Amino acid sequence: MSTPSEPIHPGSQPAEPILVVGSVALDDIETPVGSHHDVVGGSANYFGAAASLFAPVQLVAVVGEDFPEGHLNVLASRGVDLAGLERVPGRTFRWRGRYGADFGDAETLETQLNVFEHFEPKIPAAFRAAPWVFLGNIHPDLQRGVLEQIERPRLVAADTMNFWINQERRALRRVLSHIDLLVINSTEARLLSEEESLYDAVDAIRAMGPEMVIIKKGAHGAMLFHPEGTFCAPAVPLRRVVDPTGAGDTFAAGFMGYVARAGNRDFATLKHAMLHGIVMASFAVEGFGQDQVLGLHRRQIDARVAHLTQMISLG
Amino acid sequence: MSTPSEPIHPGSQPAEPILVVGSVALDDIETPVGSHHDVVGGSANYFGAAASLFAPVQLVAVVGEDFPEGHLNVLASRGVDLAGLERVPGRTFRWRGRYGADFGDAETLETQLNVFEHFEPKIPAAFRAAPWVFLGNIHPDLQRGVLEQIERPRLVAADTMNFWINQERRALRRVLSHIDLLVINSTEARLLSEEESLYDAVDAIRAMGPEMVIIKKGAHGAMLFHPEGTFCAPAVPLRRVVDPTGAGDTFAAGFMGYVARAGNRDFATLKHAMLHGIVMASFAVEGFGQDQVLGLHRRQIDARVAHLTQMISLG
Numbered sequence: 001m002s003t004p005s006e007p008i009h010p011g012s013q014p015a016e017p018i019l020v021v022g023s024v025a026l027d028d029i030e031t032p033v034g035s036h037h038d039v040v041g042g043s044a045n046y047f048g049a050a051a052s053l054f055a056p057v058q059l060v061a062v063v064g065e066d067f068p069e070g071h072l073n074v075l076a077s078r079g080v081d082l083a084g085l086e087r088v089p090g091r092t093f094r095w096r097g098r099y100g101a102d103f104g105d106a107e108t109l110e111t112q113l114n115v116f117e118h119f120e121p122k123i124p125a126a127f128r129a130a131p132w133v134f135l136g137n138i139h140p141d142l143q144r145g146v147l148e149q150i151e152r153p154r155l156v157a158a159d160t161m162n163f164w165i166n167q168e169r170r171a172l173r174r175v176l177s178h179i180d181l182l183v184i185n186s187t188e189a190r191l192l193s194e195e196e197s198l199y200d201a202v203d204a205i206r207a208m209g210p211e212m213v214i215i216k217k218g219a220h221g222a223m224l225f226h227p228e229g230t231f232c233a234p235a236v237p238l239r240r241v242v243d244p245t246g247a248g249d250t251f252a253a254g255f256m257g258y259v260a261r262a263g264n265r266d267f268a269t270l271k272h273a274m275l276h277g278i279v280m281a282s283f284a285v286e287g288f289g290q291d292q293v294l295g296l297h298r299r300q301i302d303a304r305v306a307h308l309t310q311m312i313s314l315g
Numbered sequence: 316m317s318t319p320s321e322p323i324h325p326g327s328q329p330a331e332p333i334l335v336v337g338s339v340a341l342d343d344i345e346t347p348v349g350s351h352h353d354v355v356g357g358s359a360n361y362f363g364a365a366a367s368l369f370a371p372v373q374l375v376a377v378v379g380e381d382f383p384e385g386h387l388n389v390l391a392s393r394g395v396d397l398a399g400l401e402r403v404p405g406r407t408f409r410w411r412g413r414y415g416a417d418f419g420d421a422e423t424l425e426t427q428l429n430v431f432e433h434f435e436p437k438i439p440a441a442f443r444a445a446p447w448v449f450l451g452n453i454h455p456d457l458q459r460g461v462l463e464q465i466e467r468p469r470l471v472a473a474d475t476m477n478f479w480i481n482q483e484r485r486a487l488r489r490v491l492s493h494i495d496l497l498v499i500n501s502t503e504a505r506l507l508s509e510e511e512s513l514y515d516a517v518d519a520i521r522a523m524g525p526e527m528v529i530i531k532k533g534a535h536g537a538m539l540f541h542p543e544g545t546f547c548a549p550a551v552p553l554r555r556v557v558d559p560t561g562a563g564d565t566f567a568a569g570f571m572g573y574v575a576r577a578g579n580r581d582f583a584t585l586k587h588a589m590l591h592g593i594v595m596a597s598f599a600v601e602g603f604g605q606d607q608v609l610g611l612h613r614r615q616i617d618a619r620v621a622h623l624t625q626m627i628s629l630g
Contacts, residue, residue: 197554198534219513220535223549232549232626234538239512271629311547312627314586 015055015261017081019153020047021121021146022136022249024061024085028096028110029245029288031103039245039289040071042093043136043159046246047253050280050293051134052078053301054257058127060084060146064092064115074294083124090115103241103285104218105187108163123149132260134252135179137161140171147178155265157181157256158210159248165192177209183252185216214255214274216248224274228267233274234311236282236304243288247281250293254280254301272305279304330370330576332396334468335362336436336461337451337564339376339400343411343425344560344603346418354560354604355386357408358451358474361561362568365595365608366449367393368616369572373442375399375461379407379430389609398439405430418556418600419533420502423478438464447575449567450494452476455486462493470580472496472571473525474563480507492524498567500531529570529589531563539589543582548589549626551597551619558603562596565608569595594619 022044028037044061051057057080063072067087076082091114097106121142129151135143135158143158156179164172165188172192176182182205186198193204202213202225213225221234255270255277262269279301283292337359343352359376366372372395378387382402391397408431412421436457444466450458450473458473471494479487480503487507491497497520501513508519517528517540528540536549570585570592577584594616598607 199552199554217535220532221547230552230626231628232536234547237514237545239514268630309629311545312629313546314624314627315583 015257016131016263017056017058017127018051018132018134018256018260019058019060019123019127019130019150020044020051020134020136021060021084021123021143022047022134022138022159023093023116024063024067025093025095026067027094027245027289029243030096030098030109031243032099032101033240033242034288036243036288040068041095041246041289043138043246043249045071045075046249046284046290046293047134047136047256048075048080049078049290050250050253050284051257051260052080053280053296053298054254054276055132055260056081058084058124058130060121060123060127062086062088062093062115062119064088064090067092081127084122084127086119086122088115097245099244103244105185106245121146121149131155132256133157134256135159135175136249136252137164140164140168140175143175144171144178147175155180155256155259157183157252159183159252160188160192162188162191173208176205179210181212181214182210183214183216183248183255185218185248189213189215212270214277216251218244222251222274222278224270226267226270231267231271231274233271233278233308236279236308238282238286241285244285245289247284250284251277251281254278275305275308276301279308330572331446331578332371332373332442333366333447333449333571333575334373334375334438334442334445334465335359335366335449335451336375336399336438336458337362337449337453338408338431339378339382340408340410341382342409342560342604344558345411345413345424346558347414347416348555348557349603351558351603355383356410356561356604358453358561358564360386360390361564361599361605361608362449362451362571363390363395364393364605365565365568365599366572366575367395368595368611368613369569369591370447370575372396373399373439373445375436375438375442377401377403377408377430377434379403379405382407396442399437399442401434401437403430412560414559418559420500421560436461436464446470447571448472449571450474450490451564451567452479455479455483455490458490459486459493462490470495470571470574472498472567474498474567475503475507477503477506488523491520494525496527496529497525498529498531498563498570500533500563504528504530527585529592531566533559537566537589537593539585541582541585546582546586546589548586548593548623551594551623553597553601556600559600560604562599565599566592566596569593590620590623591616594623 023042025042027041094112096110193201258273258276338357340357342356411425508516573588573591
């Protein structure tokens with residue numbers, strides 16, 4: 001059994017920390033293969049649990065009095081620094097969603113902001129120099145507030161969702177002009193850009209600010225649009241999906257984790273980071289919540305990356 | 316300007332011939348970007364016109380009195396041997412179809428079998444030793460009739476469609492037990508196998524006979540399932556699609572054409588054949604009918620194959 005501090009790809013130096021800001025939540029999830037209540041979720045939580053397999057994680061979020069202390073201990077034991085996690089009076093952010101037979105985009109049945117309603121991320125002094133930053137899917141004004149508190153990171157990646165694209169387009173556009181990489185799915189890319197063609201959509205998004213865009217395509221893999229070219233990777237072949245919740249954040253965690261571990265952001269590194277993101281997402285969807293990711297061994301990740309590499313090898 | 320006899324990938328010997336049996340048709344096509352009448356089409360025609368860029372083609376099909384002689388001259392001038400093309404009294408096979416806004420699967424509005432109703436492929440003696448064989452999308456009993464007339468080819472690939480899967484499942488199963496490679500789309504694979512998961516579907520189809528399966532996924536590329544592994548290739552990034560008619564046959568033509576040109580069917584060759592199939596299909600969908608493919612230069616094919624190769628390169 002491996003430990004979180006063991007390097008996935010040994011480098012000449014220890015991995016640099018990744019700062020993540022996002023939600024920590026309790027979710028109710030309905031899928032065609034079962035329903036679960038009070039599943040520990042949220043973008044920062046999914047990201048932190050998965051990225052901690054690659055690099056130290058600095059987490060900024062808020063929980064209420066009802067959030068299980070045990071799970072925070074799990075995160076801390078994996079090397080997630082919780083100095084930026086506030087616990088405040090009230091209930092934790094809650095999301096209730098449902099997946100259809102195709103396990104496509106979730107239908108949101110209910111969102112309770114609870115303690116998130118008055119949340120303003122405060123970045124601890126010790127986190128402000130983080131070289132790698134991931135802005136999880138929260139209000140774009142909160143994402144921008146984070147950028148105003150930190151020093152000059154080497155890479156800022158952000159996620160968003162249809163709700164913010166529709167309701168907070170102007171705030172979102174302001175964030176986009178300050179990030180390096182936007183990670184979204186193809187439906188969101190079309191919605192944000194108002195372009196039908198995926199390639200026109202990516203051009204339009206890059207014109208809004210981010211020099212790089214990753215388009216997540218679920219069972220069809222993911223594409224990285226980079227100034228030096230386009231990289232296209234398939235999904236890990238899976239026969240059964242159990243719960244797609246958190247797959248996007250877990251993808252981002254594998255991607256950013258690999259980058260932090262490698263300590264650079266050149267195009268070749270980002271290609272390998274794509275494979276690690278896809279592989280981490282594949283484990284995420286195989287279990288409810290974080291079941292699979294929390295129990296993951298390094299050799300399982302390496303084996304799937306090797307399989308994926310073989311699937312696109314011309315040799 | 317290049318000529319059809321110029322090799323795409325120069326080999327030590329001239330390419331071996333490919334035998335294709337299928338339809339030659341006159342189509343009426345409605346798309347969101349325009350409608351065209353009496354477009355020259357049909358699986359054998361689309362395949363022959365495209366495959367002739369790679370290797371000599373031996374075509375077996377039937378046309379009626381109304382089919383334009385000029386188009387047959389075009390095929391002949393590209394090295395398509397029409398000794399197996401019957402011209403009989405009556406009207407040519409006609410198909411009328413419509414594409415929706417997403418350019419997905421066509422909706423068939425009308426099919427007139429006409430001279431195809433009593434067609435029984437007769438393979439000329441000179442064609443019976445063809446090493447490479449493509450059975451276009453026609454009645455499975457006709458596909459089987461072809462196999463009974465030919466010698467031992469090195470590779471037999473076949474296409475089919477939802478109509479035959481639904482109406483002639485038993486006849487189709489008999490053909491499947493005699494072919495090496497089935498080329499279908501993911502919807503057809505699920506329909507044929509009655510499996511929801513694509514990977515379960517492929518396993519079920521391989522258990523029916525073909526040791527190899529290619530799953531065409533349109534804008535998401537294509538996958539080759541081979542006893543030695545799985546190869547996954549993206550689609551050529553296209554901003555505009557004009558007409559998807561014939562894309563599947565043109566894919567098969569690029570694939571089989573590359574194999575015939577290479578003169579072998581090992582896994583590595585088939586991977587490169589996949590890229591050539593995808594590239595040929597990308598040209599097919601950019602124009603109505605065969606507009607693009609008939610005017611294609613070798614360097615355009617090579618440039619797109621190089622682009623596609625770069626898109627999956629980890630270097």
